[in-house]
Amino acid sequence: MSEFLxxxxxxxxxxxxxxxxxxxxxxxxxxxDTVAVVETVKGIIDIEIYQDxxxxxxxxxxxxxxxxxxxxxxxxxxxxxxxxxxxxxxxxEKAPPEKPELAxxxxxxxxxxxxxxxxxxxxxxxxxxxxxxxxxVIGTGPDGAITVQDVEQVSAETxxxxxxxxxAAAMTRSKREIPHYYLGTTVDLSYTLTWLERQNAERxxxxxxxxxxxxxxxxALALGKVPDLNGFWVKDHFEMSESVxxxxxxxxxxxxxxxxxxxxxxxxxxxxxxxEFHDLVNRTRxxxxxxxxxxxxxITFTSLGEQGVEITYPIIYPPQxxxxxxxxxxxxxxxxxxxxxxxxxxxxxLAADHRVSDGHSGAVFLNTVNKLLQKPEAL
Numbered sequence: 001m002s003e004f005l006x007x008x009x010x011x012x013x014x015x016x017x018x019x020x021x022x023x024x025x026x027x028x029x030x031x032x033d034t035v036a037v038v039e040t041v042k043g044i045i046d047i048e049i050y051q052d053x054x055x056x057x058x059x060x061x062x063x064x065x066x067x068x069x070x071x072x073x074x075x076x077x078x079x080x081x082x083x084x085x086x087x088x089x090x091x092x093e094k095a096p097p098e099k100p101e102l103a104x105x106x107x108x109x110x111x112x113x114x115x116x117x118x119x120x121x122x123x124x125x126x127x128x129x130x131x132x133x134x135x136x137v138i139g140t141g142p143d144g145a146i147t148v149q150d151v152e153q154v155s156a157e158t159x160x161x162x163x164x165x166x167x168a169a170a171m172t173r174s175k176r177e178i179p180h181y182y183l184g185t186t187v188d189l190s191y192t193l194t195w196l197e198r199q200n201a202e203r204x205x206x207x208x209x210x211x212x213x214x215x216x217x218x219x220a221l222a223l224g225k226v227p228d229l230n231g232f233w234v235k236d237h238f239e240m241s242e243s244v245x246x247x248x249x250x251x252x253x254x255x256x257x258x259x260x261x262x263x264x265x266x267x268x269x270x271x272x273x274x275x276e277f278h279d280l281v282n283r284t285r286x287x288x289x290x291x292x293x294x295x296x297x298x299i300t301f302t303s304l305g306e307q308g309v310e311i312t313y314p315i316i317y318p319p320q321x322x323x324x325x326x327x328x329x330x331x332x333x334x335x336x337x338x339x340x341x342x343x344x345x346x347x348x349x350l351a352a353d354h355r356v357s358d359g360h361s362g363a364v365f366l367n368t369v370n371k372l373l374q375k376p377e378a379l
Contacts, residue, residue, distance in 0.1 A: 001056065001080060004073040006066050007047060009040055009294040010170065010317070015067045016040045017136060018060050027055050029075070034290070036072065039136060041162040042258045044287040045294065053077045063138050118145040127151045163256035171315050178233075178316050179354040183362045185370060189329060190343045192376040209274045211329070212248075216301055217273060217379045219324050220244040220265035222368035223299065228357040229322040229350075229365055230298045238321065238356045243267075247297025247317070248277065250284045259300050259317065260284055260293035270379055305329060311347040321353035324369075 006016055019037040023029055029049050036047040056074040060066055118141075119127075119134060126148050127134050137154050139146035174180075192214050200208040223230040223244050231240040244266040247259035262276055283289055299320055304312050305328040312325035327347040334343035348369060350362050372379060 001074055002051065002053070002077055003071045004035070004049065004075060006038070006060075006068050006070045006072055007291055007295065008068045009042060009045060009291065013040055013042075013068060013166065015065055016045075017065045018062050018072065019044060019136065020062055021058055023055050025055050025057060029053060029055060041166045042256070042294070043252070043284075043289065046288065046290045048291050049075075051075075051077060053080075063136070118143065120145065120147065123148045123151050163252075167257065170317065174315050174318050178318065178321075180316060180351050181354050181359060181362065182313060182349065182351050183359060183366055184311065184347060184349040185366045186332075186345050187348050187370045187373055188334060188343050189346045189373060192373045193329070193344055195376040207274075209270060210277070212301075212303055212326075213270055213274045213277055214373065214376050214379055215303070215326055216246050216248070216262065216265060216277070217268075217270060218369045218372040219299070219301055220246055221372055221379070222365050224266060225368050226357070226361050226365040228361050229352055231321060231356075232298070232319040233321050233353060233355065234319055241298040243298070245296045245298045247300040247320070248280065249300060249302035250281055253285055258284060258289075258294075259297060259302075260289050261297040263292075263296065299323065302326075305346070312349060314349065314351050316351050316353060321356045323351050325349040325351075 006018075009016075016038040017040075019039050021036055023033075023035045029035060030052050031050055033049050034046045035049045035055075038045050038047050053075040056076050058073045060070065060072045066072070118139070120141075123146050124134070126132075127137070132151050132154050134146065134151075137146050137150050138144075140150055141147045189211070193211060196209060196211055196214065203209075227240055228238070230244055231238055233239075243264050245261040245263050246265045247261050249257055249259045251257055260280060262273065262280060265273065268276070280293070297317075297320060300314070300317050300323040302312065302314050302323065303326040305326060308328050310327040310330060312327055314323040314325040316323050325348070327349075329344050329346050331342050332345050333340050334345065335341075336343075348366055350366055352362050
């Protein structure tokens, strides 16, 4: 028998609300199946299972808020299931005859309740104003009625303010525990942008590529040369990852920021990455992200170019050991073989964990990113 726990979706998560079970007791499940939907300050997350077996018992009911690590369900593994099926049953003993008893008089039936909890008009209006889903609100009023205070409590726990508090707590921990070092460089992006413009001119609008995709691919390939920046700091040691799962910082329409992962970026072509990038942004902003996309990033990529910021100094998201930032594209005079030209450049920055790497490693990484972006057709 094994336990399925409320997972942690990052350093800034302490608890979550179980929204819905996608399975029932006795149902066979397989590795990768979505078994539950959980609401956190980051949004609605699809939770996958990571083993095969059969659901034994569901310990938590929809609507309950539980801390990270709480047992949500128990399940029987494949081997355990066979053992249970093959276990010989003890011979049944015949019970002695019993005297017939009169059937008990059933209690009077309870009055039929109205479907769903009662909601005051004021609470309904407040929920609409705060964009709170009433299905996620547990009423504390008479007979479970939902009150204005209940709505405001859920908003405080799951709204943008709660996300800001969670992000602030994670970043405070990061700055307190991780010895950051910072490096920056200016990358001539003219070759990449010119190549990208030629590619997009031959494509329909829906298939055009954004410049963030070559940047992400260059970051992933550069990590192959500097693997000390790709992985996790866990229990006082570094765990390197062979695959590169890039967490992409995405701003949410309601406020806040999350960074779900693009998986195995190092092995995918740009067209595939563009499709996955577009899909990831859309699902993140509509609240349809899976557990693996939140828990697997081995490094984070952030870009504030669209906001006109020339340079960013990002903070590492634990347990990762590095984060890469890019600013906006700007035109600058650039010396090429003794001649001054106007070139489109971008500032690239790296924040890394000094327990794992040093300035030399960081410099090699940024220099490799720069070189890769001079030959975008090879990405």
